[in-house]
Amino acid sequence: MTKRVTFRSVQGTFTSDLLNPSSAAYMNRAAMIVNQLTPIFQREFGTSFKSLKVVSFSNGSIFNTLDSVFESTSAPSDTQIARVLISAASIVTGFDIETSSITVNGISSSGVSHKISLVVACCLVLLSWLLSSQQ
Incomplete structure (x- = not known):
């Protein structure tokens, strides 16, 4: 699964x-990215x-597009891949990873944290409602 x-x-x-x-320039940048992210x-x-595998680079500072290939039976979720890249951002050298720009299969990593925040907010509202009804 790619x-x-x-x-x-x-x-x-x-x-x-x-x-x-x-x-x-393309081959050097591709090798640098693959060589640092593969072990992670x-x-x-x-x-x-x-x-x-690096697929392309495009303008906008530099947008890096890669294909990550996994066993189809045990591929991680898009969110898991985004989290690994977010944690890798602090340790890679020679290039940087803007964590808010990460997308996996077109889904933004920044959307992940918003969805989590929405769930937390809903739970807090529910908890607040339950506690206020106890009085």
Whole structure:
């Protein structure tokens, strides 16, 4: 199972040679990203993780698009992949991961935290209502 991952590197400067997969700039950046993220994905997802491949770079500082391949029977959720990238943001070197820009299969990582916040808010409202009705 392949999951498309995208994140923005705000500290990078996009150059047109990043559009060409056979250019030195493209190959060097792709290798740097894959070489640093692969061990992190292997550690987090074990044998279900198969590979990571850079698909493209695009303008906007630099948007990095990768395909992460997993065993279809034990692939992690999109949220789990986003969380691994969020935690990797503090340890990668040579490129940065803007955590609010992470998407997995088109779903934004920032949306994950909002959904969690909404659930927490609903639980707090319910708890408040229950406690106020006890008086």
